[in-house]
Amino acid sequence: MLRYLVRRILSMIPLLIVVTAFTFVVGQYGAGDLAAYLAGTRGDSTKGFDVELYQKFRQELGMDDPIYARYANWLWNAAHGDLGRSYVMMGDPPVAYLIKNAVPQSLQLCLAALVLVTIIGVPLGVVAAVFSNGFLDRVLVSGSSILSSIPSFVLAPVAIIVVVVRLQLLPSVGVGWHGLFAKETILPAFCLAMVGLLNVVRTTRVSILEVLSQEYVRAARARGLSERLVIARHVIRNAMLPVITVIGMTGAGLLGATIFIEQIFNIQGFGMMVSKGLQRGDIMTVTGAVLVSTVIVMLFSLGVDLVYGLIDPRVRVTK
Amino acid sequence: MDTSTIVPADISPGGAPAGARRAKRSRSFWDDAWYKFRHNWAGMAGLTVFVLLCLAAIFAKQIAPYDYLEQDWTAILQPPSAAHIMGTDDLGRDIFSRVLMGGRTALMVAMAISLTGAIVGLLVGAFSAFAGGKVDALVVWVIDGVMTFPAIWLAAFVSVATAPALKNLAGSLYNATGWEFLRNEVMISYAVVVFAIGMINWTWPARLVRSQVLSLREREFIEATLALGARPRWIIMKHLVPNVLGSMIVLVTLSFGNAMLFESSLSYLGIGIRPPGASWGAMIFQGMSKVRTHPYLVLAPGITLAVVVLALQFMGDALNDALNPKSRNK
Amino acid sequence: MITPGNPASGLDDVIVSVRGLKTYYPGPHKGFWPWSGRLTVKAVDDVSLDIRRGQTLGLVGESGCGKTTVGRSLLQLVRPTAGEVFFEGQDLRKLKDDELYALRKRMQIIFQDPYASLDPRATVGFTISEGLLIHKLTSPAELPDRVADLMTTVGLNPAFENRYPHEFSGGQRQRVGIARALATNPTFIVGDEPISALDVSIQAQIINLLRTLRDQLHLTMLFISHDLRAVRYLSDDVAVMYLGKIVEMAGTDELFASPLHPYTQALLGSTPKPSWSADPAEAVMLTGDVPSPINPPQGCYFSTRCPRVMARCREAQPALVEAQPGHKVACFLLSDAVNLV
Numbered sequence: 001m002l003r004y005l006v007r008r009i010l011s012m013i014p015l016l017i018v019v020t021a022f023t024f025v026v027g028q029y030g031a032g033d034l035a036a037y038l039a040g041t042r043g044d045s046t047k048g049f050d051v052e053l054y055q056k057f058r059q060e061l062g063m064d065d066p067i068y069a070r071y072a073n074w075l076w077n078a079a080h081g082d083l084g085r086s087y088v089m090m091g092d093p094p095v096a097y098l099i100k101n102a103v104p105q106s107l108q109l110c111l112a113a114l115v116l117v118t119i120i121g122v123p124l125g126v127v128a129a130v131f132s133n134g135f136l137d138r139v140l141v142s143g144s145s146i147l148s149s150i151p152s153f154v155l156a157p158v159a160i161i162v163v164v165v166r167l168q169l170l171p172s173v174g175v176g177w178h179g180l181f182a183k184e185t186i187l188p189a190f191c192l193a194m195v196g197l198l199n200v201v202r203t204t205r206v207s208i209l210e211v212l213s214q215e216y217v218r219a220a221r222a223r224g225l226s227e228r229l230v231i232a233r234h235v236i237r238n239a240m241l242p243v244i245t246v247i248g249m250t251g252a253g254l255l256g257a258t259i260f261i262e263q264i265f266n267i268q269g270f271g272m273m274v275s276k277g278l279q280r281g282d283i284m285t286v287t288g289a290v291l292v293s294t295v296i297v298m299l300f301s302l303g304v305d306l307v308y309g310l311i312d313p314r315v316r317v318t319k
Numbered sequence: 320m321d322t323s324t325i326v327p328a329d330i331s332p333g334g335a336p337a338g339a340r341r342a343k344r345s346r347s348f349w350d351d352a353w354y355k356f357r358h359n360w361a362g363m364a365g366l367t368v369f370v371l372l373c374l375a376a377i378f379a380k381q382i383a384p385y386d387y388l389e390q391d392w393t394a395i396l397q398p399p400s401a402a403h404i405m406g407t408d409d410l411g412r413d414i415f416s417r418v419l420m421g422g423r424t425a426l427m428v429a430m431a432i433s434l435t436g437a438i439v440g441l442l443v444g445a446f447s448a449f450a451g452g453k454v455d456a457l458v459v460w461v462i463d464g465v466m467t468f469p470a471i472w473l474a475a476f477v478s479v480a481t482a483p484a485l486k487n488l489a490g491s492l493y494n495a496t497g498w499e500f501l502r503n504e505v506m507i508s509y510a511v512v513v514f515a516i517g518m519i520n521w522t523w524p525a526r527l528v529r530s531q532v533l534s535l536r537e538r539e540f541i542e543a544t545l546a547l548g549a550r551p552r553w554i555i556m557k558h559l560v561p562n563v564l565g566s567m568i569v570l571v572t573l574s575f576g577n578a579m580l581f582e583s584s585l586s587y588l589g590i591g592i593r594p595p596g597a598s599w600g601a602m603i604f605q606g607m608s609k610v611r612t613h614p615y616l617v618l619a620p621g622i623t624l625a626v627v628v629l630a631l632q633f634m635g636d637a638l639n640d641a642l643n644p645k646s647r648n649k
Numbered sequence: 650m651i652t653p654g655n656p657a658s659g660l661d662d663v664i665v666s667v668r669g670l671k672t673y674y675p676g677p678h679k680g681f682w683p684w685s686g687r688l689t690v691k692a693v694d695d696v697s698l699d700i701r702r703g704q705t706l707g708l709v710g711e712s713g714c715g716k717t718t719v720g721r722s723l724l725q726l727v728r729p730t731a732g733e734v735f736f737e738g739q740d741l742r743k744l745k746d747d748e749l750y751a752l753r754k755r756m757q758i759i760f761q762d763p764y765a766s767l768d769p770r771a772t773v774g775f776t777i778s779e780g781l782l783i784h785k786l787t788s789p790a791e792l793p794d795r796v797a798d799l800m801t802t803v804g805l806n807p808a809f810e811n812r813y814p815h816e817f818s819g820g821q822r823q824r825v826g827i828a829r830a831l832a833t834n835p836t837f838i839v840g841d842e843p844i845s846a847l848d849v850s851i852q853a854q855i856i857n858l859l860r861t862l863r864d865q866l867h868l869t870m871l872f873i874s875h876d877l878r879a880v881r882y883l884s885d886d887v888a889v890m891y892l893g894k895i896v897e898m899a900g901t902d903e904l905f906a907s908p909l910h911p912y913t914q915a916l917l918g919s920t921p922k923p924s925w926s927a928d929p930a931e932a933v934m935l936t937g938d939v940p941s942p943i944n945p946p947q948g949c950y951f952s953t954r955c956p957r958v959m960a961r962c963r964e965a966q967p968a969l970v971e972a973q974p975g976h977k978v979a980c981f982l983l984s985d986a987v988n989l990v
Contacts, residue, residue: 015464026480142361145636149629151580153587153603154621157610165611256469259588264607274472278479279589286476290468297467539766542726543829547780548753557779561770 008305012298016291017075023290024071027283034283035063038087074287083288088280095288098273103292106262106270108180110254113192117254118247121197125204125243126236132209141201148198152260156191160264163187188265195257196250203246207239214238241308248304252297352565355641362637368630376423383416387597396613405619408605414619420597421620424509425627428592429578431513432520436578437571439517440524441563445555447525448532458529462522470519471584478515478590485511505596512591516581524570531563565642569635576631583624599624664869665700665723665837670732672715672722676943688943692718693729694893697969700837700886705863705870707884707901709877709916711939715893716873717761720839723871724756725749736837754784754833759859761842763822767814773800773825774810780833799828804858820851827858837869844879856882877916881905889913892950893942895969899976909978911955949981957982 035057039050042057057063062070074084083095121144128140147155163169164187171183179185211217212235220230258271270289277285356362375382384403385391391411399406405414447458465473486507493501500506535541535558544554585591586600594601599620606616676688692715700706708716721727723734725741734741736756741749757780760766767776778796781787787795797807803824814822823843830838840859844852856879863870863883874880880887881901888898889912897910908914937954940946946953952962962981969979 015460015467019464019468023476026477029480029484142633145632146625146629149576149632150625151583151587151621151628153584153600153607154617154625157603157607157614157617158621161610161614252467252469256471259469259471259475260584274475275588278475281479283480286479290472290476293472294468297469301467539760539762540768542721543758543760543766543826544768544779546724546726546753546758547783547829547833548750549779549783550750553783558768558771562768 004309005302005306008302012302016294016298019294020075020078020287020291021071023287024074025067027287028067028070033063034087035061078288078291083291084284086277086282086285088277088282088285095285098285099270099288099292102268102270102273103296105267106255106258107296109185109189109192109258109261109267109269110251112180112185112189113196113254114247114251116189116193117196117200117250120193121200122204122243125201126208126231128201128205129208129212130231132205137205141205144198144201147194148196150194152191152195152257153264155194156188156261156264159187159191184265188261188267192254192257192261196247196253199246199250199253200243204239204243207242208235211235211239240311244304244308244311248301251300251304255293255297352638352641356637359637359640361633362641365630365632365634365637368626369634372422372627372630373426375419376426379419379423383413383419385413385416387412387416387420388595389413396609396616398613399615406613406615408602408616409609414602414616417597417602418599418620418623421599421602422623422627424592424596424598425579425582425624428509428512428516428582429575432516432578432581433571433575435513435517436520436574437524437567439521440526441528441567443521444525444528445532445559448529448536449551455529458525462526465519465522471581473519474515474581474585475588475590477518478511478585481514482508482511482590485514504593508591508593508596512582512585515585516578519581520574520578523574524567527566527570528563531566532559535559535562569639569642572631572638573635576628576635579624579631580628662702663699664702664737665698665871666733666735667696667698667719667723668733668735670696670719670722670734671730672718672727673730690942691893691945692942693722696732696890696893696895698888698895698898700869700871702836702869703867704885705872705883707880707887708871708873708890709875709880709887710890712875713939713942714890715942716890717841719890720758720841720871720873724753724758724839726758751784754780754786755835756837756839757830757833757835758839758841759823759826759830759843762846763819763826764814764846766826767822769814772811772813773805773817776814776825777810777828777832780829784833786833795832799832802831802862803828818851819847820854823847823851823855824858827855827862831862831866835868837871838863840870840872840874842874843872845874845876852876852879859883877905889916892940892945894950894979895977896951896980897976897978898969899978903973903976909972909976909983910951910980911957911982912951915956949979 035054038057039054042053062073065073077084081096083099085092085094086098089098124140124144128137131137150158164171170187208231217230217234220234221227225233255270258269259275260271261267262269262271263275270293274286274289274293276282277289389412391407391413393411394403394407395411396409397403397407397411403413403415405418407413408417443458447455489501489507489510492498541554541558544558549557582591583598583600583603586598587604589601589604591600592598602620603617603624606613606620610617670693671691672693674690674692676690694715696715696719698706708719710716718727722729723736725734729742732742736752739752741752744752767773771779774796777799778787778792781792781795793810796810800807800810805821805824805828809816814825817825826843843859844855847855859870859872860883862868870883872880872883884901886898887901887904888895889904889910890896891912897904897908897913904913905917908917940950940953946963948961948963948965949955949958949967952958955962959981965981967979967981969977970983972978972983
């Protein structure tokens with residue numbers, strides 16, 4: 001298990017390097033000349049374009065070095081916790097500082113959504129499978145299709161209008177993050193959870209159906225176990241592996257969708273940081289965010305694999 | 320399954336009298352698939368919505384009661400009425416006309432993305448599966464890498480980072496050719512969106528084609544054709560392509576809906592289709608600030624988008640049931 | 650070159666000849682890392698055999714012994730690792746791709762699984778005519794008649810040429826597979842367990858069809874099976890394989906009457922109550938599993954399960970020698986006896 005863990009972690013490094021190299025290089029070329037931007041905005045605008053200042057910024061930012069050297073330099077600093085500075089935001093804050101302040105909210109939000117999608121989606125999938133091809137099955141599957149097909153940026157405002165403004169079930173959505181267990185978190189977490197609902201319901205349904213057709217389930221039924229006991233004791237346990245995989249894969253999708261949810265619910269999280277960074281052309285912030293989000297997604301999939309190994313004895317034995 | 324419910328049990332091929340030569344052509348695979356699809360209400364509803372959308376997009380200019388850019392200062396933020404069935408926005412533009420034009424944008428972008436994605440994915444997937452070894456490992460690694468990243472972030476990043484470069488390219492092409500459309504900012508933003516979403520979209524068909532080719536290659540009927548003396552090209556054209564086609568159709572349908580969703584998402588984030596180009600996502604974003612007082616600003620384009628995406632989802636599911644019957648209950 | 654199916658061309662003419670055939674597959678990784686080397690699976694390990702024109706060689710053995718790989722290697726569907734495969738005097742391993750493609754119309758194969766070996770999206774008519782289309786052997790105008798003829802030959806109603814495989818039963822599909830193999834008028838056919846996936850009631854029909862067709866069309870066959878009764882019914886000679894090697898080879902009657910190798914004796918003993926069985930008291934029971942071809946035992950491969958194993962069996966491999974005229978066997982019990990005589 002330990003060797004497996006080491007190997008998995010080592011195998012992440014090349015991917016991480018390629019992903020960050022891609023974002024760094026594309027970002028540096030695509031975003032235009034940062035030194036020119038700084039010279040234009042920071043210099044004395046009455047004097048026209050200040051070439052001296054421009055050269056000074058170029059030197060400061062190391063922009064005369066070849067691109068690979070700049071990337072290597074960035075990577076080296078990143079490994080030491082320094083992701084550069086955001087020159088677009090007031091006061092040139094370090095990117096690492098911005099990320100450190102943004103990530104916890106987003107992670108808590110995603111976690112809440114993941115828990116929600118699991119406790120809603122898995123039981124729905126089980127019910128749909130038990131009544132497969134019946135009326136309830138169709139209603140549940142189409143219903144979760146509908147909920148998952150509505151884009152977050154449509155579902156969230158509709159939810160705000162209906163739940164907060166009209167029905168006044170939940171408090172008005174304020175600014176910022178109120179904590180994982182605050183009432184204000186319920187709605188954004190719910191809207192985020194809907195992104196992955198269909199996948200979870202569908203995978204649960206399919207894998208339960210698969211297990212239901214297995215010999216040992218028929219054997220258990222033949223022994224006279226009640227249907228409820230058969231499903232509780234034999235089916236759900238054996239059907240959970242693909243479900244865990246899907247829940248793991250949903251994690252990345254949820255992180256992606258925070259870009260909309262956080263903006264609509266005004267949460268100063270990771271998604272908000274990325275969307276603002278993209279809109280302002282703040283390439284250092286975006287590059288740093290790419291690195292961090294890739295690490296998060298990778299660690300998450302590693303975690304899923306470990307859970308997988310703990311649940312399935314076959315995986316554990318063969319490492 | 321050889322005991323298909325479609326073929327009545329009393330037609331057992333070997334048992335009929337030998338005199339009945341070429342009596343009746345049997346139902347082909349595609350006839351069967353169409354039969355199954357026709358009897359799937361969700362799929363047919365999806366198809367209907369999709370066809371209506373296509374018609375609305377093609378004849379948008381004829382259907383729309385107003386020019387989608389026409390500003391009417393006497394009718395600002397009008398709720399839905401007989402004159403403006405979806406109301407007007409804060410510039411007095413007719414929302415229904417804008418939704419129609421947004422549909423045209425979404426369809427054009429999605430068509431470009433899903434078709435190029437299917438072609439690129441087909442080529443890359445087939446190449447990877449046939450090359451095998453290190454090439455295959457590399458392609459799989461790249462696909463996994465693209466998929467590791469939240470897709471919308473990647474599309475947004477590529478869109479932002481490549482927009483200036485594509486604009487420069489269009490500029491120099493304009494200098495060389497003098498074609499006016501190369502200076503059209505809206506056209507360039509279309510190209511940027513197609514490129515950015517296309518960067519992600521090809522991975523799905525590539526992965527599907529690769530795994531299908533790998534599993535088909537193991538199937539005995541491919542070996543049987545090889546044993547007949549067929550060259551690789553014959554095997555690809557006569558056996559691999561027809562067998563992959565069903566799954567491809569499903570995937571292209573699903574990716575079509577996905578591409579529409581992504582176009583709207585990018586436009587919503589303000590990095591997609593540039594105004595004055597009409598996009599549902601941009602309309603939703605503009606309406607968001609007034610959503611509490613004028614919800615129709617968001618609801619009109621939002622519900623349209625959701626219905627279309629759902630229609631394509633239902634259509635894809637129904638096609639999957641019809642074309643890949645084995646995956647239905649398993 | 651002799652035209653196919655000419656019985657007058659002499660029965661002693663060896664049409665398929667295999668010398669020292671080895672087919673190895675890459676196996677699992679030796680070590681933990683993806684770049685650590687791979688083990689080899691010796692699916693076929695040094696096999697030599699001859700098949701004369703119009704004769705049928707039966708190849709028997711337990712599943713996993715490499716008999717299917719022999720058939721595939723013969724047709725170059727699997728590229729052998731070493732050895733020579735002669736078909737009508739040409740070494741197939743030295744042919745260029747184009748020559749091999751062209752030659753394949755003269756050697757065909759019938760597959761084991763009638764479900765997997767037919768393309769589910771192709772009509773049976775297309776499947777049967779495919780060889781003719783590939784080699785452009787029949788003009789488009791004559792094609793329907795040729796397909797109808799072939800379908801009649803194998804006992805299928807020609808009216809169903811436009812149907813799809815899923816509309817047919819297993820036996821009917823196997824008839825389609827046979828028609829496909831016969832379409833290009835081959836001289837040599839490999840039957841790769843053509844009956845083992847079928848219902849017992851259908852097996853006899855297909856076996857009889859194969860026998861009739863072989864006699865009518867003067868086909869040369871390699872009949873691969875683990876069904877000893879079928880092999881006995883269809884073959885002129887029989888070769889017994891164990892773990893990638895031929896352990897015994899003789900004329901059918903000779904082999905079934907007096908099997909020499911302990912493995913053959915065990916195989917024959919395990920067939921349910923055949924009248925030709927050796928004295929029940931003599932019947933040998935096999936215990937244990939077939940060893941892995943990745944890591945075969947030292948010495949004679951059969952030594953781990955052999956009821957008459959001797960000390961030297963675990964040290965050296967016995968060679969395939971002619972113990973009696975026309976009866977080859979690879980066993981120290983007999984090669985010693987030969988040497989002593």
